[in-house]
Amino acid sequence: MHAKQDPKPGRNIVRTLVRRRESAIFLALILLMTVIGIAAPNFLGAGNLYLVSRQISFVAIVALGELFVILTGGIDLSVGSVMALAGMGAAYAMTIGVPPPFAVLLGIFVGLVMGAVNGALVAYVGIAPFIVTLGMLSFASGLVLGLTKGWPITDVPASFLPIAQGSFLGLPIPLWIAVAIAVLAHLALSTTAFGRRTYAIGGNEQATFLSGIDVKRIKFVLYLIPAACASIAGIILVARFNSAQADTGKGWELDAIAAAVIGGTSLAGGSGSVLGVLIGACIMGVIKNGLVLMRVSSYWQTAIIGIIIVLAAVLDRAKRRA
């Protein structure tokens, strides 16, 4: 870096944009959409884009939550089953007559309890996040199956459905929710002391501790975030399918982590951004949808997603070395 000031501030902005890590993946997204648009012309149709954006919203919400713990070098593998549990909780509350807004809050609360257990075990007991949340993944999904015996809850009130199926200003409501969460997440990470400390823990936990910061408390709070986001996504999915399914969210932890990694988040902690995660989620969603439109068997889809994830990590490493 040089001390010299750029004479033209306009060029400075361009240069900053080019230098930002998100620019490369954003370019990749555009390229991908162009290629798919040419190969499968109905991809760029308004109807299809509407559906894709709604689908991406769900993954994006879960991935944004995941971002917070990954930034500290942690991970939350339990988001998928917390989705199912929260959705089931909210749906059950509605079937016994709780008004939808309160049922939603109840569902989120159930998810937060799981997040609190994760956070307490990681932060205060000191167990590795991988193990804690793997246990929670199994526990929460078992809880759902045990309580419902595998049966879905179907009689969800119609007044609840627009949260997933409705639209506002021509865009699906889940997209608005995802955008709202993204804005909040961005503000939290870039303007608050909490966000700064989150990055600091990921960059050097010991130095953060020795700076007089209560690292344990921050870690505890951090694990509430993916749980809350997963709960919100799980509850909206209930409205999307008119029912709460016991196997909702299965495998979503991998999609969420993949979206974060493709978006340039380092699993070692310390770097990653809301914008990157959003683009990562878009890339995942666009590829999945494009493959369907191009009539690629769904069996092959996961294989291709796998290649993309590793490719993103390889490119990121190459870029950092350069």
Add this chain to the structure above:
Amino acid sequence: MAAPLLEMRQVSRTFPGVRALDGVSFSVGPGEVVGLLGENGAGKSTLMKILAGVYRADAGEILWEGKRIAFRSIHQAQEAGVTLIFQELNNCPNLKAIENLFLGREIFRGRSPFLDEAAMRKKALELFDYLDVHIDLDVEVRLLSTAVQQMIEIAKALLTNVKLLVMDEPTSSLTDRETSRLFKVIRDLKQRGVSVVFISHKLSEVFEITDRIAVLRDGRNAGEVDAKTGTMDELINRMVGRELGSRAARVGTAVPGPEILRVEGLSGPPTVKDVSFTLRKGEILGFAGLIGAGRTEMARILFGAAKKTGGRVLLEGKDVRIGSPRDAVALGIAYLPEDRKVQALVLPMNVRENLTLAVHRVLRRFRAFLGRKKEEEITDSYVSSLRIRIATREQVVNDLSGGNQQKVVIAKWLATRPRILILDEPTRGIDVAAKAEVHRIVSDLAAEGVSIILISSELPEILALSDRVLVMHEGRVKTVLEKDQATQQTIMSAALVADGVVVRA
């Protein structure tokens, strides 16, 4: 003396900003036990690491059995007969004793890939029998005492055709009995023609076991002492140098004010035992001692970063509880740790973010949001007052020089407006100019009324800055020297010599 086994001639080595070795010569004859002594940072370890191929020499030559060599790796050195036993033992704690012993030197059944357990067991028992230790071969190494682990390292060396065994502080964690057993082994090796280089800070032991003692000081040869006829005084004088060193005395030293901190009986096993001292307002209290004397651990306990098992801390006469660094910072205590990259800086973050990391309390608005303007003001004011050389506030600290990194860490703590500042090796690994600036900053702070605990392994630094010097030895306070009593000799004698050994000053 017969033709030397090892001869190192005029070896030099420079690390960024530090001349670690400057034309050092060192030789060892066959079957000779040579002590290698010097203060912390005198270059002993660097010299041995160059011998073993861990580092390369910038200049000079090494003759091994009369032939010019430069080992390229520890492995290659071992093949030739040089084995180093480091202070931090290199073993796999999760593996069994026998597995560690044969790691990389496994005996196979013929040419098959299968291990010959029986042959290895037999060989191991022979070796341990010879060393006169009885070790359960199937116990995981982490469960064994340091002494026993050391014996395994020696046994490992004996598995190779060892001709020169280098031991770096082998007795630092041994009991007297274990030490005498180790000495018996060393004498026995000597009988068999194996040479030993013995690095230690325990002077009486060095005199007991070695034939002669080579001394290094500031990366240069500082003569030799004959272990039979030499005295401890002679050795200490060689280690610290006869001249008092550049004693750039502090200018404008304010008279220290009233007592601000009183530490009574502070303990935190295994390294800190019953430490008591007082600190006055605006005073610089130097903490001298060897590496491992418990100074850093004492500081960490005082700062709430390590567990306290006993004792109390009084701040301005009031009993305070410091359970975490957070408590300490709230009370106005700051701690600059010894390893800035590992413990102090968030390397991928920029100057502004690092500099304000400890003052979020002050910056927060509505208890959450960081005021960017205020952050920039704080950063700019310290960047200019400490003369931190950076391109922009947004420069990532990883890209700064050591001296500027250290200034960022100092600024981080000054921003908290501490009453007590603990500095742990504040000038380690930074260049001479930056060092002088850090010294200036420290004396200015004291003049402004900040009380400073200065932990340093560089005696000239301690002597130049301190109002009083506290010397620690094996976890305890050995002595506290007033400014006019503190010299390199008095400090080193206190730091080196165990109680009960008389040194004629």
